[in-house]
Amino acid sequence: MAANPTIYDVSRLSGVSTATVSRAFSEPDKVRESTRRKVLEAAEVLHYYPNAIARAMARQRTDKIAYLICKQGATILDEFYAGICDGIMHAANRSDYQLLVSTAEDWRTAGSTAQSKQIEGVILGGNAPPDLISELQSQNVAVVMVNNQLPGLDLPCVVSDEQGSVEKILDHLTSHGHRHVGMVVGRFNPYIVGARYTSFLNSMRERGLSVRKSDVEMCDANIESATQAALQLLEQENRPTAILGANDMIAAGIIKAARRLNLRLPEDLAVVGFDDASVCTMIEPELTSIHINCRQMGELCVEHLKALLNRETNVPRLTVVPTELIVRRSS
Amino acid sequence: MAANPTIYDVSRLSGVSTATVSRAFSEPDKVRESTRRKVLEAAEVLHYYPNAIARAMARQRTDKIAYLICKQGATILDEFYAGICDGIMHAANRSDYQLLVSTAEDWRTAGSTAQSKQIEGVILGGNAPPDLISELQSQNVAVVMVNNQLPGLDLPCVVSDEQGSVEKILDHLTSHGHRHVGMVVGRFNPYIVGARYTSFLNSMRERGLSVRKSDVEMCDANIESATQAALQLLEQENRPTAILGANDMIAAGIIKAARRLNLRLPEDLAVVGFDDASVCTMIEPELTSIHINCRQMGELCVEHLKALLNRETNVPRLTVVPTELIVRRSS
DNA sequence: GGTTTACACGTAATCGCTTACATTTTACAG
DNA sequence: CTGTAAAATGTAAGCGATTACGTGTAAACC
Numbered sequence: 001m002a003a004n005p006t007i008y009d010v011s012r013l014s015g016v017s018t019a020t021v022s023r024a025f026s027e028p029d030k031v032r033e034s035t036r037r038k039v040l041e042a043a044e045v046l047h048y049y050p051n052a053i054a055r056a057m058a059r060q061r062t063d064k065i066a067y068l069i070c071k072q073g074a075t076i077l078d079e080f081y082a083g084i085c086d087g088i089m090h091a092a093n094r095s096d097y098q099l100l101v102s103t104a105e106d107w108r109t110a111g112s113t114a115q116s117k118q119i120e121g122v123i124l125g126g127n128a129p130p131d132l133i134s135e136l137q138s139q140n141v142a143v144v145m146v147n148n149q150l151p152g153l154d155l156p157c158v159v160s161d162e163q164g165s166v167e168k169i170l171d172h173l174t175s176h177g178h179r180h181v182g183m184v185v186g187r188f189n190p191y192i193v194g195a196r197y198t199s200f201l202n203s204m205r206e207r208g209l210s211v212r213k214s215d216v217e218m219c220d221a222n223i224e225s226a227t228q229a230a231l232q233l234l235e236q237e238n239r240p241t242a243i244l245g246a247n248d249m250i251a252a253g254i255i256k257a258a259r260r261l262n263l264r265l266p267e268d269l270a271v272v273g274f275d276d277a278s279v280c281t282m283i284e285p286e287l288t289s290i291h292i293n294c295r296q297m298g299e300l301c302v303e304h305l306k307a308l309l310n311r312e313t314n315v316p317r318l319t320v321v322p323t324e325l326i327v328r329r330s331s
Numbered sequence: 332m333a334a335n336p337t338i339y340d341v342s343r344l345s346g347v348s349t350a351t352v353s354r355a356f357s358e359p360d361k362v363r364e365s366t367r368r369k370v371l372e373a374a375e376v377l378h379y380y381p382n383a384i385a386r387a388m389a390r391q392r393t394d395k396i397a398y399l400i401c402k403q404g405a406t407i408l409d410e411f412y413a414g415i416c417d418g419i420m421h422a423a424n425r426s427d428y429q430l431l432v433s434t435a436e437d438w439r440t441a442g443s444t445a446q447s448k449q450i451e452g453v454i455l456g457g458n459a460p461p462d463l464i465s466e467l468q469s470q471n472v473a474v475v476m477v478n479n480q481l482p483g484l485d486l487p488c489v490v491s492d493e494q495g496s497v498e499k500i501l502d503h504l505t506s507h508g509h510r511h512v513g514m515v516v517g518r519f520n521p522y523i524v525g526a527r528y529t530s531f532l533n534s535m536r537e538r539g540l541s542v543r544k545s546d547v548e549m550c551d552a553n554i555e556s557a558t559q560a561a562l563q564l565l566e567q568e569n570r571p572t573a574i575l576g577a578n579d580m581i582a583a584g585i586i587k588a589a590r591r592l593n594l595r596l597p598e599d600l601a602v603v604g605f606d607d608a609s610v611c612t613m614i615e616p617e618l619t620s621i622h623i624n625c626r627q628m629g630e631l632c633v634e635h636l637k638a639l640l641n642r643e644t645n646v647p648r649l650t651v652v653p654t655e656l657i658v659r660r661s662s
Numbered sequence: 663g664g665t666t667t668a669c670a671c672g673t674a675a676t677c678g679c680t681t682a683c684a685t686t687t688t689a690c691a692g
Numbered sequence: 693c694t695g696t697a698a699a700a701t702g703t704a705a706g707c708g709a710t711t712a713c714g715t716g717t718a719a720a721c722c
Binding site: 050055056058 | 677678679
């Protein structure tokens with residue numbers, strides 16, 4: 001590991017001062033074209049690349065941001081959060097941010113928060129614990145939340161249009177004659193319970209359709225639990241003719257349950273999911289689902305974080321990303 | 332953004348030198364218990380946290396590593412690579428590394444490689460382009476590859492036991508009387524083509540079973556393509572009684588194709604996948620698959636990177652992670 | 663008690679870059 | 693050709709930690 005060349009080496013070889021070398025790299029138009037070329041040439045020869053650490057030190061700005069996934073109902077293994085991550089990665093690279101990724105839990109148990117000091121902004125994915133948020137804010141790092149929204153918190157949130165999604169689903173279902181609709185909700189994600197489920201209740205009420213207690217079941221974050229919950233729903237006397245799954249995995253569970261009961265899909269039962277994960281086209285019948293532009297959500301997060309970091313004043317507190325209903329064979 | 336407290340502030344408040352403050356944090360046993368307490372107390376009062384940037388600057392060590400996903404057949408959206416990512420995240424946190432995540436493409440198009448300078452080690456996921464590898468090595472950053480293995484390259488690789496996986500599948504299938512076995516391979520992932528597919532050919536030959544050209548089809552990275560490929564296989568005169576999909580998505584496509592032809596599973600056709608993704612239990616029939624401990628693979632990557640960074644000499648060039656066949660209803 | 667040794671702590675140089683301010687060079691008008 | 697403003701470049705002081713080296717103090721030995 002031969003010591004890497006520094007700005008001094010370039011300075012010496014190119015015959016200009018270190019200040020000029022520095023400018024040649026970070027403010028190209030403040031230096032004469034000819035000298036800039038000399039500098040770049042010398043850098044080329046020496047295999048010099050500016051040392052970002054030293055740069056951060058001098059500038060008092062690290063351009064480092066982090067994506068913390070809060071395990072409560074969220075994980076990078078979930079296509080949805082992975083999609084957001086993908087969007088964040090792209091946007092971060094484009095804006096020349098360095099992106100750290102971690103789960104909130106690991107993050108805290110590991111280097112406590114000492115790390116935070118060098119992170120200028122954090123994107124919180126999923127159900128972030130309030131104390132994490134206030135801790136971050138007290139260390140004045142910029143915070144943006146994605147797929148979550150907490151009352152009384154002053155920070156930008158990026159969410160998908162849950163209400164609109166449910167409307168679209170119910171429009172679709174009612175236009176096919178469904179009036180008795182149920183839902184299986186994953187209790188593992190508080191935000192989704194609060195958003196998708198209550199949207200469902202509201203929309204149904206507005207349409208003058210009733211939802212009985214027995215039309216809704218809760219389940220855990222695995223397919224077997226979802227299947228069991230769906231069985232509960234379907235084995236009752238007067239079962240719904242359509243059921244929403246709070247995500248595609250749950251919807252898949254509903255389909256499995258329907259199969260066990262020898263129900264025909266979509267004739268005897270319509271099933272709709274959320275997220276439009278890849279599984280939708282893998283199962284039989286293909287699953288009608290709500291497509292969410294997670295990539296865009298991720299990109300928006302970075303945009304907002306950037307705005308926050310640049311001290312812009314009018315960063316929207318709530319950004320709602322529109323969704324789309326993808327109708328397939330299951331409904 | 333009030334300026335953050337520095338080691339000087341703590342030094343002043345606690346009445347000791349900056350050197351002692353520094354030691355109190357990074358070499359606790361080199362300082363008397365009583366003074367250490369004083370220091371920590373002062374730090375507490377001031378909300379002081381050591382500035383990792385400055386620390387990195389002084390120590391000439393950043394403890395920063397990166398996970399670069401090489402899009403060629405790999406993406407964070409794939410549960411497999413997400414699982415590896417998860418493992419890397421955990422291990423990185425545990426070892427107090429900062430983890431940057433990006434796709435190789437974004438990485439290069441964005442800040443070129445300037446960034447590299449501050450990254451001490453890189454984990455390459457998927458099919459890394461050779462020039463990227465040599466570029467990294469020439470800047471002497473430690474490199475580890477996961478789920479890939481290139482001839483003539485001197486770096487640690489972590490892969491799953493493809494050969495063993497195939498053996499297990501074929502043991503299972505032949506014990507159920509299958510002698511005519513086909514495969515659908517994704518042409519999008521060169522390594523998998525090279526590993527899973529050739530293992531398949533070898534194992535079949537060893538068992539004295541023949542594989543005709545028409546028993547193998549290639550497909551692209553989407554389910555429709557996989558389904559089409561499977562149809563090709565299944566619509567011929569003398570079709571295989573069992574088919575391997577090079578991953579679970581492809582296997583799902585095979586199942587769809589079988590359904591279209593009204594084949595019964597597993598009676599008329601056995602299907603087996605690789606990766607044991609969550610989709611395996613979502614589809615009907617549930618898919619027999621090879622479980623890969625991706626989390627462990629990720630952790631191993633970090634271990635090896637760490638060893639490399641600590642200049643350990645005997646870092647294994649190849650680590651093969653054992654797999655397990657999960658038998659379900661599709662076979 | 664005096665000398666040695668180990669330990670705790672302090673002083674100050676250093677890491678590689680940025681940037682305010684000073685100085686020199688260039689461009690251009692008169 | 694000269695004077696002046698603008699542009700280009702140079703000088704050097706930080707940024708906030710670490711750490712080699714030096715000093716002072718207390719324990720340990722004879």
